[in-house]
Amino acid sequence: MSLPTEPHELIYFDFNAGRAEAIRITFKAIGMDFKDVRIKQSDFGAKKKEGMYPTGLPVLKIGDTEYTQSLAILRYAGKLGQSLKGAASKLYPDDAKLCLSIDQALDVTQDLWFSFPQDKDEEAKKKNRQEYMAGKGKVFFSQLDEILKRTDGPFIGGTDLSIADLSVVFGSLKVFEMGFLDHVPKTWVKDNFPALSALEKVVDEHPMVTDYYKSTA
Numbered sequence: 001m002s003l004p005t006e007p008h009e010l011i012y013f014d015f016n017a018g019r020a021e022a023i024r025i026t027f028k029a030i031g032m033d034f035k036d037v038r039i040k041q042s043d044f045g046a047k048k049k050e051g052m053y054p055t056g057l058p059v060l061k062i063g064d065t066e067y068t069q070s071l072a073i074l075r076y077a078g079k080l081g082q083s084l085k086g087a088a089s090k091l092y093p094d095d096a097k098l099c100l101s102i103d104q105a106l107d108v109t110q111d112l113w114f115s116f117p118q119d120k121d122e123e124a125k126k127k128n129r130q131e132y133m134a135g136k137g138k139v140f141f142s143q144l145d146e147i148l149k150r151t152d153g154p155f156i157g158g159t160d161l162s163i164a165d166l167s168v169v170f171g172s173l174k175v176f177e178m179g180f181l182d183h184v185p186k187t188w189v190k191d192n193f194p195a196l197s198a199l200e201k202v203v204d205e206h207p208m209v210t211d212y213y214k215s216t217a
């Protein structure tokens with residue numbers, strides 16, 4: 001199967017983490033031509049008021065059709081790579097059991113963010129985030145840690161980098177580490193789940209990731 005030739009446009013915020021970064025890296029790794037559209041946070045509110053992006057970003061436009069849901073888009077990118085040769089073919093492997101762990105990790109992160117406290121009141125936000133990270137949030141991280149430790153590693157699927165590693169690292173770990181989350185220490189993951197921090201290091205050093213950042217420098 002060859003890669004699609006219809007124009008692909010991936011729309012997200014202008015930062016190198018969050019829900020679209022794993023998709024950007026996967027598209028690059030499989031050689032998929034796409035337009036990387038980055039919206040400034042300050043412009044987003046006006047676009048929402050116009051009725052755009054009602055369920056948030058990222059959005060993948062293929063031709064005139066808009067697709068939402070970051071993990072569906074990420075799996076699409078991973079599946080496109082399956083027919084290629086080498087490491088790109090293993091990003092979303094054709095192996096049901098391996099994909100059970102990969103998909104489990106992806107869905108755990110979706111639950112983590114779905115429940116993450118977002119109160120307008122700063123005191124309530126602080127209290128709820130601290131409680132969350134000591135309770136349910138920690139349970140989600142424990143699940144990720146357990147999934148990672150199912151194999152001898154270094155990746156979630158064992159020896160090969162997958163879309164789950166990219167998503168866990170860029171969609172979750174970096175978001176903590178970059179200090180986007182008020183009232184949660186940047187070092188929270190490192191302090192509580194060193195194995196996940198070690199995953200971040202091997203992902204950062206993987207040629208697919210370093211090649212991607214070289215290409216965008």
Ligand SMILES: N[C@@H](CCC(=O)N[C@@H](CS)C(=O)NCC(=O)O)C(=O)O
Nearest residue numbers: 018019055056057058068069070071
């Ligand atoms: N389940 C959706 C959630 C999308 C989502 O909430 N995106 C955030 C950014 S990471 C957003 O756009 N929030 C602003 C909004 O929804 O208006 C997905 O995974 O794509």
